[in-house]
Amino acid sequence: MKDKEFYNHISQYIDLDIARFSEISDFFEEVKVGKKKLVYEPSEKCNKIFYTAKGCLNLYFIDDRGMERTIQFSIENWWIGDFLAFYNQSPTNFYIKSIEASKLLSITYDNYEKLLQKYPKLESYFRQTYQIAYGAFQFRMMHMFKFSKEELYFCFTDHFPSFAERVPQYLIASYLGLTPEYVSEIRAKIRS
């Protein structure tokens, strides 16, 4: 078995026999990376998604000015990838990089399809995972519309204090659509 935590995580969503899990985990490949390593980069066909077993990563694209813009983070028990491009087997513009040393379980498109065919119970696990992730994005969009830049920053650090400690400020800025300079300014303001 590749990861007991992964089994525990899936078991929160569906009933899964541990013997069955051992077969399931064979569809995944374990990927260990150090800090600040590129895990995935833009390609003609997005053929992988990743489960974060340990660590912290971000999914980003590079804008016209060469800036890395973070679409989302992933910590333990979250999935990361370009889910539309993966579904359509189309090109992706997204990079994935480790923020901390991380352990991932990657799955290819072919293995994902085979896995769901062979273990249809996992459809429910992924359905719940995507339903939550989609709903969380709706919630995030509300926050982006609702709050000023300053409020957005404090809302993030207040709601996810342990997360904000793990992620460098310039990446939080990137995720919130703020400049690193702006984040420095508001942090200086609360210290003064």
Place this chain on the structure above:
Amino acid sequence: MKDKEFYNHISQYIDLDIARFSEISDFFEEVKVGKKKLVYEPSEKCNKIFYTAKGCLNLYFIDDRGMERTIQFSIENWWIGDFLAFYNQSPTNFYIKSIEASKLLSITYDNYEKLLQKYPKLESYFRQTYQIAYGAFQFRMMHMFKFSKEELYFCFTDHFPSFAERVPQYLIASYLGLTPEYVSEIRAKIRS
């Protein structure tokens, strides 16, 4: 059977016997509304999601200044609702209103759970639906970071011309996080 189009839509994602569909459709309630009618409003427990069989609707919240801010639209064959609050059976802040006269199929939380228990094949249908919707949100986030306000407006109207025709300008503005005045300005600029 409540809606042949709904059957055709589901059949694009999973193999489904038409006789079986007849039983499935009993879990849904048909809702017909005229133009500009409130279909759902904030509540202590989000207990419904909606499939758009016909028409066009928007999901929005009301900000501190009393402005309606559109999180998303739904047209034929899309689902609309607060998917996280529905999953958690928690309060929702979102309203749903019809933009055109619309026909929806609504499902309660209890029926949704029973439906998935009884027809686990539908887990795959919803898994795909949410995977696509989640991925589309990632893509939208990229656009919001990548483009200027003006580019965002033209990107939207260029990519979804038929959609832009159905939706009033002030709602497109609301969806893109722009003011209606700003959209009027850039529209006047291209006409001049």
